[in-house]
Amino acid sequence: MTKKTSYKVALARIEAIVDIVENQEPDVDELAELVKEGTKLIALCKEKLKNTESELNESLKQLDQND
């Protein structure tokens, strides 16, 4: 997973990790890896959301300025 990964795919992966953790009883090492990956993906998604919000605000601001 990289930064170019889409939010949708990232979210799906996070849900899949949760599902693995809850239902497939990974061992501690696997769990640690999964948590690391999940946490990274969450940060990525948060970043994306944050960007999206500021872009949205920017767009709306431009719209108001054009009035």
Added chain:
Amino acid sequence: MSHLTLFQLNALVKKTLEDNLDATHWVVAEIGEMRLNQKGHCYMELVEKEGNFVSAKIKANIWSYTYRNLSGWFESITKTPLQQGMKILFNVSVQFHEVYGMSLNIKDIDPNFTLGERARKKQEVIQRLIDEGIFEDNKMLNLPEVPQRIGIISSETSAGYGDFISHLKSNSRGLTFNTSIFPALMQGDTASDSIIASLLKINNDIDQFDLVVMIRGGGAQSDLDCFDEFELASYIAQFPIPVITGIGHERDETITDLVAHTKMKTPTDVADFLINGLERVDDSLNDSIFRIHQSGNTKLSNSKTHLNQINSNMKIGVIQNIQRAQTVLDRKSDEFKYKAKESLRLNEQRLLHAQDKLLVKSLMYIDMNNQTLSNFEKQFELLEPSSILKRGYSISRINGKLIKNLKVSSNDEMVTEYSEGLVVSVVKTTNK
């Protein structure tokens, strides 16, 4: 030898006359001469003629008182005054004066005699014309509207004809008449036949004439006898076009005058009559022209006014229409502006609404996702091995391998990881 003095003789004559004559006698005689003196006494010379030969002559007088009565009465009955040349029935007394000789004193006059044989005869002719039903025939004809073609019966050389022609031609308006002369004797025994012959000539070409004019100059009364004859009057009465007479005399009308369509006194009067008639036509034509002109002008001016009215009405109408259209346009324009603004406003609102919604939904979406992500984060925090260790758990490995599913034997060196660090232990026993 016995003798009489002149006076005795005259006295004897006077006595003999007085003894043998009646007091008065009715006598027919012509007035040869006649004069009035200052006192009003009338002195006459009475004559009797056979042609130019005087067969008898005598002096006569009417005393002024009698004269005044007699002359007035005579004139009232005969319509003419006593005058020279008249044949009259007198009531006279014969007077003989020893010095002045014989004369007649006139006591009375019978005017009926003067109306005379001629008048009685004339009346008979008139009655005959009436009885034959032709007396009024020529009078019943209508004069043509514009009588210009004139047949003239006259003596070509007479002064009357000359007067007529020159008068007719010298009319002030320059009206033209076409005249044709049909010469005839206008006096004497043969006049009647001569005039009838000319009438017949005109009758042969009757379509060429509007009327006949019969004229002669003045002359003695006796010359008019021919115009009282039945035969000539009968021709004139029955003539197919109007006959106008200008025979030129002062006394009672001749029978020719009576049966003619119109009787004028003199040829000049006839000319005036014709000119006046034509002038009336001319006047009436001029009047018509004037009226046509005037009514044309009036109509024209009315039409102009009407047109102007229509024109100005039309202008007003056009202006009103334009104004009305302008008003409608203005209203439509306002309506359009309003609608456009309204529509713009509505769209703006819708946009704003959409914008708000977009914002809200986006924020909600972001919120919701943040929430989800936070939940995941908490979950992962809890799952992290360090946090498990903190709760008192520990992880044991032998040779770096987790003891899960691993065969553990006595004396195996086991490394246990816990929250405070690592513990290395040796396995004493296994309990399986």
